[in-house]
Amino acid sequence: MTRLLTLFRGLLVTAAVLLAASLVIFLLIDAAPGDPAEIMLGTSAQADTLAALRHELGLDLPLFSRYLSWLGGVFVGDFGQSYTYGVAVGELIGDRLTVTLPLTVMATALAVAVSLPLGVVAAARPGRAEDNLASLFAQIGIAVPNFWIGLLLIVTFSLNLKWFPPGGFPGWEAGFNAALGSLILPSIALALPQAAVLTRVTRAAVIEVTNEDFVRTARAKGLTKRRALWRHTVPNALLPVVTMLGLQIPFLISGAVLVENVFNLPGIGSLAYQALSQRDLIVVQNVVLLFVAIVLVVNAGTDALYARLDPRLRARK
Structure with a gap:
């Protein structure tokens, strides 16, 4: 019984650390300079084209909504789509881990x-x-x-x-x-x-x-x-x-x-x-x-x- 309690407590601590780390990671990366849509389309892209791409990527959503969307996907194994490679991030990471x-x-x-x-x-x-x-x-x-x-x-x-x-x-x-x-x-x-x-x-x-x-x-x-x-x-x-x-x-x-x-x-x-x-x-x-x-x-x-x-x-x- 004591070992089960210890294991459960360890899992709770691990989950809490991962949750806190995910929030810190999201906020720091979001605060980094540069617009992914502008990098993908180039600096000469029209404003309406940029806005359409930001909407497609979900970059125009509120900060907290984007965080919850990403976190919810992580919990179910859906890590999203890469902006650059156009493939699932989970597949991309899995290939590189080999x-x-x-x-x-x-x-x-x-x-x-x-x-x-x-x-x-x-x-x-x-x-x-x-x-x-x-x-x-x-x-x-x-x-x-x-x-x-x-x-x-x-x-x-x-x-x-x-x-x-x-x-x-x-x-x-x-x-x-x-x-x-x-x-x-x-x-x-x-x-x-x-x-x-x-x-x-x-x-x-x-x-x-x-x-x-x-x-x-x-x-x-x-x-x-x-x-x-x-x-x-x-x-x-x-x-x-x-x-x-x-x-x-x-x-x-x-x-x-x-x-x-x-x-x-x-x-x-x-x-x-x-x-x-x-x-x-x-x-x-x-x-x-x-x-x-x-x-x-x-x-x-x-x-x-x-x-x-x-x-x-x-x-x-």
């Missing part, structure tokens, strides 16, 4: 695969060559933006070595290997800055847990340093790493805006950029609301993972 979601998953997996071993090894050998190399990697990764990493990867592995395509996305219908190959360089560019942050967090967390009493007790009972590290230290050091990873996933999705434009990928990031430049308000509103929903889902997943990693949190529920 690029952005695999890219984000690959970048997240790569960041974790690089940072966890590197951070643990650096913490196990502080002040030595491994630690210095990990610190150098973290500093460079944090300092260099992902779009610049993307440009370097294109020059090195596409233009010079010709191992990977320099950009574009052939589509999954062209074959799994071809589609995956076009996402490798973008995923590396997206993952390296996040891996640098996770490496520093992992190193600090492992060093902190190493000094705890239960680790010293395990060593005093005869457990080797390596076994104590992987059996006791690393599992207890994962909580701050999971916290940082939960914070990074939304940044990975938002960081895809730059990376997708560098590699000319038709993902959700490039869609948001194009829609914003063309004042395609309905697309921008739904994309930003989608980002908010993803953040909420990731936070809920992080809390659930927390409960599995720390039995004390399960006992409180």
